[in-house]
Amino acid sequence: MNSNNIQQLITDFPLIQKLxxxxxxxxxxxxxxxxxxxxxxxxxxxxxxxxxxxxxxxFAPYLAKAFPETAATGGIIESDLVTISHMKATLEQEYGLxxxxxxxxxxxxxxxxxGSIKARGGIYEVLTHAEKLALNAGLLKESDDYxxxxxxxxxxxxKQYSIAVGSTGNLGMSxxxxxxxxxxxxxxxxxxxxxxxxxxxxxxxxVNVVEYxxxxxxxxxxxxxxxxxxxxxxxxxxENSKTLFLGYSxxxxxxxxxxxxxxxxxxxxxxxxxxxxxxxxxxPGGVAFGLKMAxxxxxxxxxxxxxxxxxxxxxxxxxxxxxIAVQDxxxxxxxxxxxxAVGRASGFVGRAMERxxxxxxxxxxxxxxxxxxxxxxxEAIQLEPSALAGMLGPVLVTEAQDYLNHxxxxxxxxxxxxxxxxxxxxGMVPEAEMRSYLGKSGR
Numbered sequence: 368m369n370s371n372n373i374q375q376l377i378t379d380f381p382l383i384q385k386l387x388x389x390x391x392x393x394x395x396x397x398x399x400x401x402x403x404x405x406x407x408x409x410x411x412x413x414x415x416x417x418x419x420x421x422x423x424x425x426f427a428p429y430l431a432k433a434f435p436e437t438a439a440t441g442g443i444i445e446s447d448l449v450t451i452s453h454m455k456a457t458l459e460q461e462y463g464l465x466x467x468x469x470x471x472x473x474x475x476x477x478x479x480x481x482g483s484i485k486a487r488g489g490i491y492e493v494l495t496h497a498e499k500l501a502l503n504a505g506l507l508k509e510s511d512d513y514x515x516x517x518x519x520x521x522x523x524x525x526k527q528y529s530i531a532v533g534s535t536g537n538l539g540m541s542x543x544x545x546x547x548x549x550x551x552x553x554x555x556x557x558x559x560x561x562x563x564x565x566x567x568x569x570x571x572x573x574v575n576v577v578e579y580x581x582x583x584x585x586x587x588x589x590x591x592x593x594x595x596x597x598x599x600x601x602x603x604x605x606e607n608s609k610t611l612f613l614g615y616s617x618x619x620x621x622x623x624x625x626x627x628x629x630x631x632x633x634x635x636x637x638x639x640x641x642x643x644x645x646x647x648x649x650x651p652g653g654v655a656f657g658l659k660m661a662x663x664x665x666x667x668x669x670x671x672x673x674x675x676x677x678x679x680x681x682x683x684x685x686x687x688x689x690x691i692a693v694q695d696x697x698x699x700x701x702x703x704x705x706x707x708a709v710g711r712a713s714g715f716v717g718r719a720m721e722r723x724x725x726x727x728x729x730x731x732x733x734x735x736x737x738x739x740x741x742x743x744x745x746e747a748i749q750l751e752p753s754a755l756a757g758m759l760g761p762v763l764v765t766e767a768q769d770y771l772n773h774x775x776x777x778x779x780x781x782x783x784x785x786x787x788x789x790x791x792x793x794g795m796v797p798e799a800e801m802r803s804y805l806g807k808s809g810r
Contacts, residue, residue: 393763405659427441445478447474448629451472474790476790485542488608488650489545493542497549506521525551528600529553529597529599531553531591531602535558535560535706536561536706537565539565582708582710605647606647614653615649620657632783633785637665639666640667643669643757643789651789652716668723671730671756671757672729673753679716682711683721690714693711694710728759728763749793749796754793
């Protein structure tokens with residue numbers, strides 16, 4: 368993209384200059400529509416989510432035995448939903464405002480097996496591929512007890528096949544650990560910003576880790592090229608996979624059930640705001656889709672990105688989606704939030720969800736680290752930097768009077784609101800690494 372085109376974009380979309388200047392910005396979607404109007408653009412339905420849920424139920428007996436940490440939930444990979452009232456008070460004091468309603472944390476940061484939100488989509492896609500291969504080979508029927516996949520017969524069968532993925536870290540962790548457990552030969556192509564401990568963890572599971580000096584986009588491109596050379600290799604495409612997307616979407620009905628158990632109401636008078644860290648977009652996009660299908664127009668999903676990697680905000684705001692990257696604007700895509708270090712957003716997710724997302728905002732690495740320290744101090748919960756991106760959301764929504772007026776949210780409605788911050792990673796961070804994060808938090 369040449370300088371004339373950039374200048375025209377800035378003229379057409381003045382917010383872009385703030386992105387170039389690495390300012391923290393928020394943008395609430397003026398084109399938000401109802402679920403009924405937006406759903407046809409997604410190309411998926413509640414039936415698709417139900418099919419994903421049924422598949423995960425079929426695999427539950429296998430997962431419960433293969434990963435003992437899931438035994439307590441019967442092999443269902445799920446995370447806790449906790450109130451964070453002390454963190455709410457910390458934010459109110461820090462920013463000099465009152466956040467009406469309740470504030471909760473969805474601890475996908477501590478999902479079993481791989482310790483991040485990617486345990487939803489990544490593991491689901493590997494299981495979907497494994498099931499398809501085994502069914503086609505006549506080794507498995509959907510009515511079987513899937514714990515039979517633990518046998519040597521299945522491991523020998525899956526050894527004939529390989530799986531590849533490009534990742535900044537957490538997706539690679541979920542896919543690498545799951546694929547290796549089943550018996551697949553698996554390669555994870557990782558970008559320069561991926562944490563060393565994540566690479567080491569994967570290698571300890573027998574995963575082939577391929578490193579690149581460039582960013583996420585190059586890791587994906589090279590991973591795809593390598594996979595194309597091998598007819599037995601299945602490439603998991605984080606940018607365009609509807610299977611990954613559906614794996615994440617199952618979270619919607621599960622959160623709805625958790626809300627019912629905690630007597631949390633979501634309706635027109637009791638809105639739900641959900642704040643989701645965003646990298647390429649598959650994880651937050653899938654979760655947001657599942658939440659919209661579960662709660663309809665009463666849930667309001669907002670994406671959070673680093674100031675150095677605002678790819679989804681850029682793509683949706685300009686309407687260019689994956690035809691533009693942050694590097695086209697001279698933004699370096701270098702951030703401590705390694706899981707969010709993505710320069711070009713998923714065109715599939717951007718186009719599918721742009722009418723159903725309420726807004727987007729960016730925040731600096733320094734602010735993420737500060738929030739990291741504050742959450743540790745106030746709630747004794749430790750997350751990786753990228754997982755704190757959503758924590759600023761309740762502050763920004765509280766301050767966004769024009770947006771609240773546009774959505775018909777009066778003071779009483781906001782007093783009944785629930786703010787849900789989606790924590791995406793951190794459960795497997797080594798102690799020394801976490802100390803390093805806390806050392807940068809300004810505590």
